[in-house]
């Protein structure tokens with residue numbers, strides 16, 4: 262039901278997506294035909310990863326526009342714009358940190374005046390674009406990695422999941438790893454477990470195995486040590502929001518990797534589409550960080566691991582200051598430190 266290697270698509274009035282909560286135990290497809298179903302899937306991380314939630318959000322606006330279609334004799338008809346805009350606000354608020362969600366929802370909403378079919382056409386264009394953008398950014402980032410590293414084949418470290426599951430197809434940082442591996446340039450990929458929801462252990466491991474790329478899981482707290490002890494030639498991560506000054510928000514646990522990489526002189530490269538760059542935000546201080554339910558960390562596989570009543574600090578993301586980032590690579594160029602200083606190379 263999903264064309265090619267896509268993880269997210271549209272099929273006859275419904276959003277179809279790989280259920281990322283079910284992996285690696287089961288490969289299941291979700292069929293979501295209401296706005297509320299898409300919002301719930303994004304909130305429980307069945308659809309997750311900045312580009313994927315953006316595209317799913319745009320498709321959810323198309324679902325809303327179709328549900329609120331009114332009379333109209335024009336080719337595309339019209340929709341109840343007030344109702345769709347109210348849905349769009351709820352969709353954009355499903356998760357706060359990834360800028361892609363608000364960006365994509367806004368892009369779909371911008372077609373509202375042209376009717377529900379125009380909204381759907383825009384959302385479908387974003388499905389196709391996402392794959393092209395990922396392949397372009399991955400190829401550019403792979404070139405950069407080749408330039409900033411000496412050892413061959415490469416030992417790479419990544420965090421969270423930035424692959425085909427986190428996007429429509431191919432992936433960003435993991436897409437870069439796929440591109441390098443296709444060229445026979447990858448010796449091993451270390452990836453963090455990504456506690457507490459285990460996007461690395463469950464999803465990145467699954468994708469690397471599917472692609473036949475040699476890999477080993479790295480205990481989350483051991484990532485900085487792997488870098489410090491010379492096991493890593495380059496760190497490659499994605500992003501949920503990149504600010505104008507080059508600060509980067511990404512999955513919790515990214516910041517200690519950046520600190521360790523900086524100290525060890527190992528390149529720390531962020532790979533993300535332009536849609537992840539928030540040109541309205543001066544610095545990382547303004548990024549809203551999602552904090553998740555303490556219950557996600559006070560129990561393991563349903564069994565409590567803390568005494569009753571123990572609270573938890575459970576941010577889903579952290580912010581890496583620009584000075585720790587070697588480069589942010591997008592489909593349009595290689596940005597070093599400040600996004601404004603676009604030093605395309």
Ligand code: MRU
Nearest residue numbers: 309310311421423427499500512
């Ligand atoms: O909470 P998640 O799993 O949605 O967090 C995802 C990440 O932090 C990814 O690194 C980021 O969205 C980039 S995905 C290409």
